């Protein structure tokens with residue numbers, strides 16, 4: 403078994419002023435216990451990544467900082483994925499493994515110990531997998547199911563009901579760092595790096611303070627990023643539809659020609675409008691999907707930095 407690792411618990415925070423103080427104390431207590439029980443090395447620490455909060459989150463973090471806590475602050479809100487990446491980048495030289503956890507502490511803290519045990523027994527990635535989704539709204543539950551169905555149909559090997567609660571070993575972080583893309587969807591990358599993955603199931607609690615930061619728009623944008631970043635299937639799907647339509651149109655043309663040659667053509671309204679609408683719709687849809695991929699290429703070629711750090715505390 404591996405020795406007790408140097409652990410960093412990475413906590414992305416965005417406008418969490420209502421609940422962050424609670425989180426600071428609970429996590430501090432947790433890391434002290436882990437150190438006391440020799441489950442992690444004494445150098446282990448908690449890293450809060452303030453994702454450009456516009457409320458007092460950063461001040462609360464700074465004013466209540468314990469010695470085993472560090473804070474970095476991004477200049478603007480970049481989203482949870484990038485806040486996590488910023489955290490991973492920041493700690494990767496100084497730790498053996500990291501555990502990322504949401505700042506609302508909906509995830510079960512007792513799972514952390516199990517994650518550490520799995521790591522010490524050889525796992526490189528340990529994913530927290532939710533056994534319940536009753537803390538989500540009806541709408542989020544349905545859309546999440548649909549999302550996994552689409553990903554599954556496109557052969558993207560996602561771990562179902564795993565969000566961002568996970569342990570990553572140093573090797574996993576290094577491998578993850580080899581993916582230079584800007585359109586990052588961490589969950590989709592994990593299975594690709596081919597290291598030993600273990601899942602641990604747990605029950606997620608309700609958010610106690612503050613509101614969810616994932617509006618419908620943000621969820622949709624994350625889902626579209628997830629789909630288009632990992633699969634060209636939508637483009638292929640459109641090509642197939644286009645091909646089928648082309649064949650059907652050939653048959654229709656023969657039919658129209660025969661009717662025309664027999665001389666019993668009636669100035670047709672339906673035969674003009676129907677294909678017009680149908681093809682118009684398909685074309686617009688196709689353009690949209692292709693546009694989505696071109697937008698991806700556009701952002702990738704710019705190679706802009708993913709985030710900027712404005713403050714470092716600790």
Ligand code: UDP
Pocket residue numbers: 413414415416417418453479480481482485503504505506508613614615616
């Ligand atoms: N978060 C973030 N940046 C964002 C949105 C969210 O760092 O732009 C953080 C947020 O503070 C929380 C975590 O990501 O710690 C998960 O967000 P939330 O709990 O709102 O998501 P939900 O649990 O509702 O899916």
Ligand code: MG
Pocket residue numbers: 504506508609614
């Ligand atoms: Mg939450």
